[in-house]
Amino acid sequence: MATTTTAELQATDAPSGNFVRETGIIFRRQMRLNLRNPAWIIIGLAQPVLYLALFGPLLEPLAAQIGADNAYTFFVPGLLLQLGLFGALFAGFGLIGEWRDGVIEAERVTPASRTALLLGRIGRDVALLAVQSTILIGVGYLFGLRASIVGMLIGVVITVLVGAACSAASNALALTVKSEDVMAPILNSIALPVLLLSGILLPISTETGAPGWLVAISDLMPTKYIVTGIRDAFAGDLATAGLVWAVVWAVLLFVVGLWVGTRTFRKENA
Amino acid sequence: MIHARGLARTFQTKRGREKTEVVAVAGVDLDVAEGEIVGFLGPNGAGKTTTLRMLTTLLKPTAGTATVAGHDVASDPVAVRRSIGYVSQSGSTSGEARAGDELMDHGMLYGIARRQAEARGRELFAQLELDGMWARQPRTLSGGQRRRLDIAMGLVHDPRLVFLDEPTTGLDPQARANLWTHISDLRTKRGSTIFLTTHYLDEADALCDRILVIDHGSIVASDTPDALKRQVAGDLIELVLADEQHVSEAAAQLGRLVDGATAEVDGLSVSMRVPHAPSEVPGLLRSLDGAGVALAAIEVRRPTLDDVFLTLTGRSLREEA
Numbered sequence: 001m002a003t004t005t006t007a008e009l010q011a012t013d014a015p016s017g018n019f020v021r022e023t024g025i026i027f028r029r030q031m032r033l034n035l036r037n038p039a040w041i042i043i044g045l046a047q048p049v050l051y052l053a054l055f056g057p058l059l060e061p062l063a064a065q066i067g068a069d070n071a072y073t074f075f076v077p078g079l080l081l082q083l084g085l086f087g088a089l090f091a092g093f094g095l096i097g098e099w100r101d102g103v104i105e106a107e108r109v110t111p112a113s114r115t116a117l118l119l120g121r122i123g124r125d126v127a128l129l130a131v132q133s134t135i136l137i138g139v140g141y142l143f144g145l146r147a148s149i150v151g152m153l154i155g156v157v158i159t160v161l162v163g164a165a166c167s168a169a170s171n172a173l174a175l176t177v178k179s180e181d182v183m184a185p186i187l188n189s190i191a192l193p194v195l196l197l198s199g200i201l202l203p204i205s206t207e208t209g210a211p212g213w214l215v216a217i218s219d220l221m222p223t224k225y226i227v228t229g230i231r232d233a234f235a236g237d238l239a240t241a242g243l244v245w246a247v248v249w250a251v252l253l254f255v256v257g258l259w260v261g262t263r264t265f266r267k268e269n270a
Numbered sequence: 271m272i273h274a275r276g277l278a279r280t281f282q283t284k285r286g287r288e289k290t291e292v293v294a295v296a297g298v299d300l301d302v303a304e305g306e307i308v309g310f311l312g313p314n315g316a317g318k319t320t321t322l323r324m325l326t327t328l329l330k331p332t333a334g335t336a337t338v339a340g341h342d343v344a345s346d347p348v349a350v351r352r353s354i355g356y357v358s359q360s361g362s363t364s365g366e367a368r369a370g371d372e373l374m375d376h377g378m379l380y381g382i383a384r385r386q387a388e389a390r391g392r393e394l395f396a397q398l399e400l401d402g403m404w405a406r407q408p409r410t411l412s413g414g415q416r417r418r419l420d421i422a423m424g425l426v427h428d429p430r431l432v433f434l435d436e437p438t439t440g441l442d443p444q445a446r447a448n449l450w451t452h453i454s455d456l457r458t459k460r461g462s463t464i465f466l467t468t469h470y471l472d473e474a475d476a477l478c479d480r481i482l483v484i485d486h487g488s489i490v491a492s493d494t495p496d497a498l499k500r501q502v503a504g505d506l507i508e509l510v511l512a513d514e515q516h517v518s519e520a521a522a523q524l525g526r527l528v529d530g531a532t533a534e535v536d537g538l539s540v541s542m543r544v545p546h547a548p549s550e551v552p553g554l555l556r557s558l559d560g561a562g563v564a565l566a567a568i569e570v571r572r573p574t575l576d577d578v579f580l581t582l583t584g585r586s587l588r589e590e591a
Contacts, residue, residue, distance in 0.1 A: 018381060021378075022379060025375055025378045025379055026379075028375075029367075029371070029372075029375045032367070032371065033364060033366060033367055036366060036367075037366060097364075098364060100360070101360070101361050101362075101363065101364050101365060102358050102359075102360035102361035102362045102363075102420075103361075103362065103363065103364055105328065105358050105360065105362070106356075106358065106361075106362035106363075106376065106423060107376075107379065108328060109326055109327070109328065109351055109354070109356040110351060110376065110379040110380055111348045111349075111351045111352045111379075111380060111381070112379040112380075
């Protein structure tokens with residue numbers, strides 16, 4: 001036998017019966033490390049809360065103009081998605097430190113599935129995101145958010161799906177570039193346009209006076225449909241086309257993110 | 271325990287639009303028997319790490335085969351991973367974690383139950399003189415302690431074959447000597463087979479039964495450290511003279527020690543390789559003294575692996591490849 005194909009190599013690397021157990025080991029290890037040093041969790045949560053406290057009041061008098069009854073019912077869904085997108089997008093930085101400490105390589109010489117190494121880490125980001133989302137909604141309630149319970153639950157689920165996709169992509173990027181100096185500008189150059197073009201802070205729609213070209217560009221952003229859908233859900237409109245599109249896009253991002261992530265983690269020379 | 275045939279790895283690199291192939295390992299044949307301690311020696315860029323990464327399933331060979339601990343690295347990498355321990359140069363634990371937690375998690379990834387992983391971990395901590403370090407953060411450990419923690423990580427599943435990548439690089443002499451004891455204990459107390467890379471002659475002398483020398487991606491020598499050093503044909507005697515006028519006399523006297531040999535002259539320094547130099551030096555000194563040759567200094571150097579390497583490849587081990 002001269003060479004072996006990638007297919008053969010992956011066949012033996014496929015998830016086994018121990019897959020769930022291995023994912024759990026990685027997940028618990030990651031949670032333990034994060035809870036020992038919760039600075040990032042707090043910073044990740046402080047940002048949306050600051051937006052809520054310092055930007056929310058500016059929206060209150062504009063509520064009618066942007067087509068909302070309650071400024072916070074409009075604004076919290078955007079902040080929720082912001083938390084899901086950016087908290088998880090920056091999660092990969094931790095992986096670079098682990099790679100430098102030799103942890104990733106040490107894990108890769110164990111018989112554990114390489115997909116489990118990724119899923120355990122995504123699990124950590126999803127768990128943190130779920131807790132952060134709940135706190136954000138709680139704080140929003142204090143500010144005057146009033147929304148459908150079922151709708152908020154749907155909103156959190158959508159957020160978590162997007163967060164999982166971002167976490168997978170971020171970890172894959174980290175494992176590929178292996179350098180904070182390369183990763184930071186890439187993420188920043190993605191994050192700002194996404195934030196501005198998704199209608200997270202203000203709605204981007206011709207009805208509220210946005211210029212046509214800006215609406216046209218923003219219509220290309222899946223995240224815009226997701227924000228709109230979460231807003232519908234919060235408002236208790238659970239049968240709108242907007243919510244359907246939000247779910248479709250969130251699931252699609254989730255699938256693509258996981259596919260890219262597992263592919264990168266299973267690559268032999270990652 | 272390890273059998274490799276024609277093991278090769280080429281990397282594709284892109285420079286602009288041109289794709290070039292870089293041959294990292296050109297086709298390595300090597301065999302390591304059960305219970306052996308084998309040292310793997312070569313300059314940076316010779317293919318040492320690439321070979322090690324192929325044998326430990328971290329990198330797929332582009333050609334050739336390797337059977338490690340009875341399993342093929344390409345067709346059954348998971349079985350290989352189950353049977354080997356790998357202690358990498360870059361460490362294996364997060365600086366912020368607790369040492370004991372890292373060891374237990376690592377054991378559990380090998381399928382060991384939590385309770386057994388803890389028992390095994392505590393046992394390894396005791397054996398490797400890491401008592402009291404269980405709850406410490408690896409970043410607070412000394413270099414030697416951290417290295418021993420890495421070794422514990424590599425041994426947690428009781429592998430029959432252990433790969434060590436530059437195990438003592440960056441350690442102080444005391445910590446190195448201590449680590450050597452632990453490494454040789456692996457064989458005497460546990461019957462492990464050990465494959466290690468090293469830059470140091472004293473390390474190879476202290477630990478290895480056999481040394482493989484790799485250069486430009488191929489194995490250029492495989493022998494015991496002593497046999498390799500014998501190839502260098504003796505120890506180096508270097509005389510540094512006090513003045514220029516006796517240089518030729520000193521060279522002639524030194525040259526007489528070995529039939530048909532001539533000493534090398536470089537300014538005030540006269541040198542030559544001589545078998546069993548320590549027993550030749552007293553006589554040499556007497557006759558130099560008799561001829562009125564004044565010496566500023568005399569040095570006798572045993573051959574080093576660097577000399578071996580120079581003889582084998584014509585290059586110094588320390589030159590950046």
